Amino acid sequence: MIIELDNTHKQDLSSLRSLSAEIISEFCKIALEFIKKGSNKKLYMGASQKLNIAADKIESLVDSITYLFSECTRFMLNENDFNDTLAPIKLSDEVIEILRESYFDNRKDIRNTLQEFYPHLDHYQNLEWRLDTQIANRSLGSSINPIYLLKLITKCGSDNPIEHLLQTDPNNLKHLCNELESALNEIRTYENRLIIRNIK
Amino acid sequence: MNLSEDVLKGIETLSDEKLINDSVFKHIIDTCFLVILKKKTESDLFDNKAVSSVDTIALKQTFSAFIVFILESMKINYDQSSISDLLEEHKLSSSRIDFISNYFKEYRVAIRKHLSVTNFHFPHIIDVNWRLDLFMKSNAVEKLNTPVYLINLTTEQEENVKGKVQFAATLDQLQDLVFKLRDAQKQIERSSIKS
Numbered sequence: 001m002i003i004e005l006d007n008t009h010k011q012d013l014s015s016l017r018s019l020s021a022e023i024i025s026e027f028c029k030i031a032l033e034f035i036k037k038g039s040n041k042k043l044y045m046g047a048s049q050k051l052n053i054a055a056d057k058i059e060s061l062v063d064s065i066t067y068l069f070s071e072c073t074r075f076m077l078n079e080n081d082f083n084d085t086l087a088p089i090k091l092s093d094e095v096i097e098i099l100r101e102s103y104f105d106n107r108k109d110i111r112n113t114l115q116e117f118y119p120h121l122d123h124y125q126n127l128e129w130r131l132d133t134q135i136a137n138r139s140l141g142s143s144i145n146p147i148y149l150l151k152l153i154t155k156c157g158s159d160n161p162i163e164h165l166l167q168t169d170p171n172n173l174k175h176l177c178n179e180l181e182s183a184l185n186e187i188r189t190y191e192n193r194l195i196i197r198n199i200k
Numbered sequence: 201m202n203l204s205e206d207v208l209k210g211i212e213t214l215s216d217e218k219l220i221n222d223s224v225f226k227h228i229i230d231t232c233f234l235v236i237l238k239k240k241t242e243s244d245l246f247d248n249k250a251v252s253s254v255d256t257i258a259l260k261q262t263f264s265a266f267i268v269f270i271l272e273s274m275k276i277n278y279d280q281s282s283i284s285d286l287l288e289e290h291k292l293s294s295s296r297i298d299f300i301s302n303y304f305k306e307y308r309v310a311i312r313k314h315l316s317v318t319n320f321h322f323p324h325i326i327d328v329n330w331r332l333d334l335f336m337k338s339n340a341v342e343k344l345n346t347p348v349y350l351i352n353l354t355t356e357q358e359e360n361v362k363g364k365v366q367f368a369a370t371l372d373q374l375q376d377l378v379f380k381l382r383d384a385q386k387q388i389e390r391s392s393i394k395s
Contacts, residue, residue, distance in 0.1 A: 070340070076342070121367070124367050142276070164323075173325075192332075195334070
């Protein structure tokens with residue numbers, strides 16, 4: 001399949017013809033950063049001074065490369081389809097080669113980033129735990145009460161990680177382990193493997 | 201055991217069989233234990249016809265004194281014979297001491313359990329719920345087909361105040377989580393073998 005590029009994107013990409021290979025690969029890097037972390041106006045300002053091109057022109061160019069990469073990644077375009085997508089713009093082979101290399105090198109990373117665009121779902125990051133034994137409190141002396149203190153760290157996209165401080169007792173921990181383990185095993189059952197294999 | 205004079209005076213009032221007859225005595229003791237276990241409330245103290253004959257101030261003093269006595273003795277896990285001795289010192293009749301001792305025998309474990317959780321703590325995980333989804337595609341990516349686990353931890357902050365922690369995990373992330381939790385769980389077995 002081919003990605004349909006609209007006119008602005010075509011114009012932006014065709015302006016790559018007049019740029020050197022070094023600068024093009026620099027733009028590719030900025031576009032990849034853009035996908036991962038969002039736009040960075042300072043970078044555009046710096047580049048605009050260096051190259052003597054207006055900052056908004058650079059921004060729009062990076063936007064177009066970003067669009068190209070994310071759409072191609074979205075549909076997992078192979079080499080032929082990627083070349084066909086760029087064919088109407090009539091770029092030189094050298095420029096296409098740079099774009100293609102940058103696309104294939106980073107496709108996996110881009111997909112991982114795109115996957116994280118869930119609506120409002122925190123993803124598991126890390127878990128730290130500590131085993132304490134409570135031996136006294138204000139209302140009760142000489143007792144033994146084992147408590148697990150858990151620090152669950154979750155993250156939503158590129159936001160700051162969120163820390164949840166939780167605690168549990170050995171029995172509940174065992175229950176938690178068993179339940180989550182059965183969740184892991186569920187994916188290996190015959191029926192579920194069949195479903196996963198047949199959804200294309 | 202350190203008890204203030206007010207408390208000791210309150211316990212002594214319990215020995216006054218003229219002021220507090222047997223049915224009132226039994227009602228006070230019963231209410232004290234059940235209030236601590238949160239099965240009754242303090243207003244139940246006055247829900248008894250026999251009680252109306254007793255001076256309200258004396259009744260309240262006795263009630264609060266005995267509550268303190270139960271809490272303090274259970275805090276240091278005072279044994280049965282020491283409790284009987286102390287009550288005897290304050291002139292309670294043996295039938296009344298027996299009555300109180302029976303209550304202590306019956307509720308000792310329950311009260312200590314109650315006291316151990318009467319405290320502040322972090323949200324306590326009491327249950328977990330999970331769901332396995334196959335993430336097929338979204339507006340940003342197609343042809344994905346990776347499993348995604350949605351995990352919902354039920355927590356309890358105070359009694360009957362529930363909270364939840366919700367997060368998603370990929371297969372690798374969940375494996376990492378389970379590995380760490382198993383490790384934590386084994387740690388307590390290792391510690392108990394060593395000691």
